[in-house]
Amino acid sequence: MSRSTVTEKLLGTIRRLQSGRDGASLVMVALAAPLIIGSLALAIDTGAWYMEKRRTQxxxxxxxxxxxxxIKSGGSATAARQVALNDAKRNGYVEAASHSFTLDSPAVTGPYAGQPNTVEVTISRPLPRFFSPVAATASARSVAYKPAILGKNLEVxxxxDVSGSMRYDTELPGITKLKAMQDAAKALIxxxxxxxQTPYTSRVALVPxxxxxxxxxxTIGSVTLFKKVTNLTIPTTTSGYGQNATTIQWSSVVERTGSAQYTDDLPEANKYLGDFYGYRSWGISTNQPSAASTIQSLSTSRDTLKATIDGLSAAGSTAGHLGAAWSWYLLSPKWASLWTGGSTPNSYGTGTYKAVVILSDFDMNTYYRGSDSSTTQTRKLCDAMRTAGIVVYTVGYNIPANNTRADGLWKDCAYDETKRYSANTVSELLAxxxxIAQATLNGALNDDIRLGE
Incomplete structure (x- = not known):
């Protein structure tokens, strides 16, 4: 109601009172007019303020x-503020010197203070005044959060990378690249x-x-996994003599060729993987079997996963395409018959969020079979994994500034710039x-978003 409309109504009331025939009416008019006008003015301003406070909230x-x-999609607080501000504007907020808009994530006050996936917004804006001589302000505070409740299965x-370069020291005395990677990987777990783990599971697999x-x-039943994927018996050699002799079982594998090279098809006739032992003539002797160096299929045991990580050692060159392929195999439902018990991958589809995290300097320099280089093979495998519905994250750790091939592979494998990370220091690697851990968890969380107190 405008001020002119209110004034006209008040004047009409006064005229009706003036039409009275005795002097008492005039006295009543004189006495009542200020009270009537004040009451109506207060009612109008109070009603308007109430509506504006509701709008502010x-x-x-x-x-x-x-x-x-x-935030739940892995965005920064800065990006969240801009999106939130735009939504506030769509609901009537105006940026001006007399207005204020603040966003904190995580929330800083109330029962949700400090909790992840929370946002707290405070808005303050002046209230309109029709008659009141006193300035008033409307303030509103709101907290929204995403409950940390899985809405689907999670497989990561x-x-x-446990190649020889990971033995080198970082910028922190006594901390090697391998140690920094181990700490970061355990933080993800x-x-x-x-x-x-009910009704949804959250599992991690490891591919050194x-x-x-x-x-x-x-073994799987009575047959070794090595036999299942290569159709060969594990080669055995002896090192040393007499009581000092040590038997080594060469259970490491290399890529396959042919039509299955860039697929997650089961290994079978014409699709078997190669045997690493046959390439020892190259002088390569890394990845000899030990409890620490073998792959770890999907597991819900933090202790088992961390023990595997703590036992890793660094040696050898970088055949990154092999790591990419096995990361896929460990998540592929097509390989379900090769993983037993709680390690069996779920089907592709909306019921499970599957992700691969690739850590490397992306200088892939070793391959064995076929004409494609390790870089090319890694890129093709990343493309195939994404096509299958797996989200690929990359962490480029100390990629040389002048290595355009490594930089290109780091970017191409993740494809989406929000899925790739660069780290040159220990703190950056951990971050x-x-x-990535939070982003993958967000991908499997219930989509529900709630307002808090």
Missing amino acids: QMADAATVAGVRV AMML DTVVQDQ YSSAVNVGTG AFRA
Whole structure:
């Protein structure tokens, strides 16, 4: 109601009172007019303020929900603020000197303070005044959060570079690249693997790789996994003499060729993987079997996964395409018959979020079979995994500035710039793995977003 309309109504009331025939009416007019005018003015301003405060709260609520959508997708607080501000504007907020808009993620006050996947928005704006001489302000605070409840299964395979260059020191005295990677990988496990494994599971698999990938000497029924994937018996050699003699079982494998090279087809006739032992003449002797160097299929045991990571050692060259291929095989439902018990991968589709995390300097320099280089093979495998529905994250660790081939592979494998991370320091590597861990967890969380207190 405009001020002119209110004034006309008040004047009409006064005229009706003036039409009275006795002097008492005039006295009543004189006495009542200020009271009537004041009451109506107060009612109008109070009603308007109430409506504006409700609008302000709606602005804040809309902003927090928009902000949480960004945060849960791995976006920064800066990006969340811009999206939230835009939503507030769509609900009537105006940027001006007398207005304020703040966003914090995580929330800083209330019962959700400090919790991940929370956004707190506070909006303040002046209230309109029709008659009141006193300036008033409407303030609203809103907190929105995404419950940390899995809405689908989560499967993450970590492809960990254990080539010889990982023995080198980082910028921190006494901390090698391998140690930095181990700490970062364990931090990812702590975030991804949930305490509650029902009704949805959250599992991690590990693929250490250097010159080859070691599948170990474990059996499936009465047949070794090595036999299943190569159709060969594990080669055995003896090192040393007499009581000091040591038997080595060469259970490491290399790539396959032919039509199955860039697929997750089961290994069978014309699709078997190659045997690493046959390439020892190259002087390559890394990835000899040990409990520490073998692949680890999908597991819900943080202790088992961390023990495998703690036992890793670094040696050899970088056959990254082998790590990429086995990361896929460990997540592929086509390979379900090769993984037993709780290691069996779920089907592709909306019920499971599958992700591969590739850590490397991306200088892939070793391959064995076929005409495609390790770089080309890795790129093709990354493309094929994404086509199958697997999300690929890359962590480029100390990629040389002048190595355009490595830089290109790092970018191409993740494809989406929000899925690739660069790290040159220990703290950056840890931050990258933590961000990826949260991003993968967000991908499997229930899509519900709620307003908090």
